[in-house]
Amino acid sequence: MASHNEAPILNAPAAVRWIVGLTVAVHVLRSLLPVPSDDWVLETFGFIPARYQAAAGGGNDLFAMVVSPFSHLFLHADWMHLTMNMAFFLAFGSAVGRRMGAAQLLILYFLCGLAAAFFWAYLYQPQQALLLGASGAVSGMVGAAARVSIWPPRHSSSAIPFWRRSTIITFVVIWLLLNVGFGIFPVLVSNSYSGIAWEAHLGGFIAGFVLIGAFDGRGRLMAVATPFGLQEGHRTMTQNYSTATAARPMDALESLLTRSSVPARMLREPAPDGAELEVILETAMRAPDHASLRPWRFLIIRGDARRQLGELFADALCRRDPLADGAAREKELSRPMRSPLIVVVCADIVEGNPKVPAVEQIVTCGAAAQNMLNAAHAMGYAGIMLTGKNAHDPFVKQALGLKPKDEIIGFLYFGTADGEARPKKRPAAASFAREWTGREPAA
Ligand SMILES: Cc1cc2nc3c(=O)[nH]c(=O)nc-3n(C[C@H](O)[C@H](O)[C@H](O)COP(=O)(O)O)c2cc1C
Numbered sequence: 001m002a003s004h005n006e007a008p009i010l011n012a013p014a015a016v017r018w019i020v021g022l023t024v025a026v027h028v029l030r031s032l033l034p035v036p037s038d039d040w041v042l043e044t045f046g047f048i049p050a051r052y053q054a055a056a057g058g059g060n061d062l063f064a065m066v067v068s069p070f071s072h073l074f075l076h077a078d079w080m081h082l083t084m085n086m087a088f089f090l091a092f093g094s095a096v097g098r099r100m101g102a103a104q105l106l107i108l109y110f111l112c113g114l115a116a117a118f119f120w121a122y123l124y125q126p127q128q129a130l131l132l133g134a135s136g137a138v139s140g141m142v143g144a145a146a147r148v149s150i151w152p153p154r155h156s157s158s159a160i161p162f163w164r165r166s167t168i169i170t171f172v173v174i175w176l177l178l179n180v181g182f183g184i185f186p187v188l189v190s191n192s193y194s195g196i197a198w199e200a201h202l203g204g205f206i207a208g209f210v211l212i213g214a215f216d217g218r219g220r221l222m223a224v225a226t227p228f229g230l231q232e233g234h235r236t237m238t239q240n241y242s243t244a245t246a247a248r249p250m251d252a253l254e255s256l257l258t259r260s261s262v263p264a265r266m267l268r269e270p271a272p273d274g275a276e277l278e279v280i281l282e283t284a285m286r287a288p289d290h291a292s293l294r295p296w297r298f299l300i301i302r303g304d305a306r307r308q309l310g311e312l313f314a315d316a317l318c319r320r321d322p323l324a325d326g327a328a329r330e331k332e333l334s335r336p337m338r339s340p341l342i343v344v345v346c347a348d349i350v351e352g353n354p355k356v357p358a359v360e361q362i363v364t365c366g367a368a369a370q371n372m373l374n375a376a377h378a379m380g381y382a383g384i385m386l387t388g389k390n391a392h393d394p395f396v397k398q399a400l401g402l403k404p405k406d407e408i409i410g411f412l413y414f415g416t417a418d419g420e421a422r423p424k425k426r427p428a429a430a431s432f433a434r435e436w437t438g439r440e441p442a443a
Contacts, residue, residue: 012090013097015105020086023134026074027082045071047131049121073113075132085134092141096212099148104215112140112207119203131197136204143208146172148216255378260421262382264338267415271302271341272381280343280414283375284368291353295361296368299344299400306336316395332390339413344400345369345385347407365409372412382417385410 012020030038047068051061076082097105116136149168183198272280277300284296301309313332317324336342347365349358369385376383390396391408402408 012094013102013105015102015109016090016093016097018102019093019106019109019134020090023074023076023086024082027076027079030075042075042130042132044068046075047072047117047121049124049129049131052121069114069117070110072117072131073110073134073137076134077132081133085138089134089138089141092138092145096141096144096148096208100215100218104218108140108144108208108211108215109137111211112143112204113137115207116140116197116200116204119206120197120200123199123203124197131200133197135197136200139201139204140208140211142172142175143205143210144212144215145208146205147209147212252378255374259374259377260424261373261384262417262421264384264386264413266418266421267339267382267384267413268418269340269415271339271415272376272379273341276379276381277341279379280372280375283371287364287367287371289364290356290360293350293353293356293361293364295347295349296365297346297348297406299346301336301342301344302340306342307333309336309342310334312396312399313390316390316393316399319395320389320393335390336411339415341414343372343412343414345372345409345412346400346402347409348403349405349407351405362407362409365407369410369412376414380416381414382421383412383414385412387411 030041033041044064045068048064051065051068076085093105093109096108100108113134113136116139117131120131120136146168150165179196179198179201183196183201281298284298287296289295310333313335314329317329317332321328345365345368347358347362349361350356351358373383373385387408387410391410394404397404397406397408400408
């Protein structure tokens with residue numbers, strides 16, 4: 001079966017990569033311009049508060065007035081300025097961006113930049129001064145990260161702080177001191193402006209700190225609040241998931257404690273699709289996996305392919321039991337048609353691994369299947385895991401592209417529950433658990 005994809009080099013959210021790419025591209029293009037043209041770019045797209053004073057006095061440069069509060073974020077004084085801002089943005093923008101959708105991060109970034117520019121203009125009250133650079137918006141990312149780390153939001157989808165509270169408080173104190181040191185100190189001692197727009201940094205920080213409350217956890221199902229520096233190498237498909245397509249996920253524990261299988265015949269359209277299905281598959285990547293063998297493989301079967309699966313089941317029945325009657329064959333034909341979506345969970349067994357026997361790899365795939373059932377339930381869908389003789393039939397396995405050593409772990413049937421499944425009585429967990437306090441003394 002097909003092997004898994006290689007990890008991408010850069011694991012920053014898409015919106016962060018777009019902003020960094022565009023900002024660097026603008027700087028490269030500017031470096032190719034003759035000086036007078038570059039001066040024109042700076043004057044037109046840089047943020048100049050005097051423009052608004054001129055407008056009040058009858059001046060009229062509407063285009064620059066509207067565009068420059070945003071466009072100045074893409075203009076940098078030199079490569080050092082650009083590198084510093086983009087390095088900070090990659091760190092903090094990525095941490096914040098993992099908690100929301102791409103559109104939300106873009107809006108938050110530009111709002112912080114806007115707030116930073118006007119806060120700077122208000123405090124600094126300069127005449128012809130020019131504000132350049134992304135640092136106001138980047139400071140907004142620092143403020144947003146600080147807020148969710150110090151006061152993690154209550155809603156479960158992003159309740160995991162991505163830095164320890166003490167770490168972020170230390171960082172914010174150092175960051176504020178650096179701003180004071182390099183920004184305010186020269187003004188205090190020699191009344192000379194340092195060139196560092198600390199007012200913009202402060203304005204951006206406050207904006208990010210306040211606004212994150214309205215953006216956090218939005219535009220995606222589950223904010224993957226990975227500890228900074230420990231994020232995994234693979235791209236999370238959840239980054240593009242939109243809550244517009246599903247109800248908000250329920251609390252993780254509530255979801256785990258309320259999942260029940262729903263018979264396949266009670267599963268109707270709609271089934272998870274597109275980004276929702278990607279999220280469900282993404283949860284399978286969180287299954288415990290000894291030696292990272294990633295033995296799981298998934299076949300997604302829907303639409304007309306279900307009819308073909310039914311024909312395969314019917315043929316397999318006839319091979320197993322040449323005397324099978326028409327009713328039995330009909331049952332196999334209609335089996336996959338009961339639900340709109342089937343995900344076949346397979347184990348691509350790595351043979352001869354001295355540390356990870358086949359049974360452990362099957363457990364891993366079972367855990368992946370369970371994660372998927374739980375994820376579907378958390379989204380408001382229902383499902384059930386079924387096997388039966390087809391799952392262990394070499395003819396079926398071969399037709400689905402499996403090798404003899406591989407296993408079908410189960411057929412996951414997904415859809416929307418049509419009515420309530422019969423409630424199942426659950427046993428008390430305590431009757432299956434006991435304390436072990438050491439070996440009994442030998443008699
Ligand atoms: C590997 C595996 C295979 C299963 N195969 C079947 C099956 O073929 N038919 C069936 O009725 N239930 C099967 N089940 C059980 C159902 O998936 C489900 O767990 C059961 O109906 C109990 O419902 P619950 O999940 O709400 O406890 C299987 C479970 C597992 C873990």
